[in-house]
Amino acid sequence: MRFAISGLSLVLCLASIPALAEWTLISRGDKGDQYFADLVNRKAAQYPSIWILTNYLEPLPNSVRSSKTLYQVNCYWGTIRKLADKGFDGQMAEGNAVQSNDVTTPWRYVDPNTFLATLVDLLCDTK
Numbered sequence: 001m002r003f004a005i006s007g008l009s010l011v012l013c014l015a016s017i018p019a020l021a022e023w024t025l026i027s028r029g030d031k032g033d034q035y036f037a038d039l040v041n042r043k044a045a046q047y048p049s050i051w052i053l054t055n056y057l058e059p060l061p062n063s064v065r066s067s068k069t070l071y072q073v074n075c076y077w078g079t080i081r082k083l084a085d086k087g088f089d090g091q092m093a094e095g096n097a098v099q100s101n102d103v104t105t106p107w108r109y110v111d112p113n114t115f116l117a118t119l120v121d122l123l124c125d126t127k
Contacts, residue, residue, distance in 0.1 A: 023053050023092065027115060032056040034115065036122075046075050048123040049083065055091050068093050071116075075124035079107040080116055 023035035035053040049072040059065050064087035073080050087099030110116040 026118075031058075048073055048075065050119065050123060052119070053093055059089075060087070062087065063089050063098055065089055065095070066091050066093050067099070071119060073120050073123045074107060075120075077107070077109075078120055078124070079109055080120055081105045081107045 023037055025033060025035050027034045033055045035055075037051040037053070049070060052069045052071060053066060054069070055066045056064065067085055067087045069085040070083040071080055072083050082105045084102045085099075086093070086097055086101075089095040089098050110120055
């Protein structure tokens with residue numbers, strides 16, 4: 001029980017960091033632009049994490065105009081998982097939160113030459 005409370009506290013602390021973060025553009029796509037926040041635990045040895053912000057060019061069906069996703073990487077295995085994501089009705093994670101998921105997904109390998117593969121390389125200094 002104590003571990004669960006500590007884990008929840010950690011997630012809540014990490015969730016508040018992007019509100020203060022400077023976002024850095026990392027890719028432009030046909031559906032929107034993606035940014036990362038440099039204030040998250042990027043150099044945490046084997047399990048670094050990072051917030052990714054996506055601004056959508058067109059609103060999603062649930063009125064989401066932007067979203068933040070917290071990813072964690074296992075540098076030893078080169079796998080990634082999602083720890084949380086939040087959708088907003090404004091650009092750059094502004095406006096009302098219209099979607100929120102704090103469920104940790106299973107670890108998975110990423111396909112080479114994809115955005116997620118670039119994240120693994122960035123966080124683990126593999127290239």
